[in-house]
Amino acid sequence: MNDAPRRLDPTMDPKSAAIILGCEPRQIGPCARCQGLTIRYGGKAEPICRACRAAENAAAST
Incomplete structure (x- = not known):
């Protein structure tokens, strides 16, 4: 099962x-x-989406 965050279409x-x-x-x-x-x-601002952050973390851990 793939639990990676997915990109939300604009x-x-x-x-x-x-x-x-x-x-x-x-x-x-x-x-x-x-x-x-x-x-x-707002207060919970995430200028980089969860999917991009997950991809970045995956690349960094390889």
Whole structure:
């Protein structure tokens, strides 16, 4: 089973992305690397999406 985070398509509805990411729709914005959706604004801001961070961590551990 692959539990790696997946990239959220930039055409996805912000309300749906907010449910997946556990934030408010107004906090949704593009990832600085892949342009997929992430928690871009607010106190829990993640300018780099979870999928990009997971890929970076996987590359660093090899």
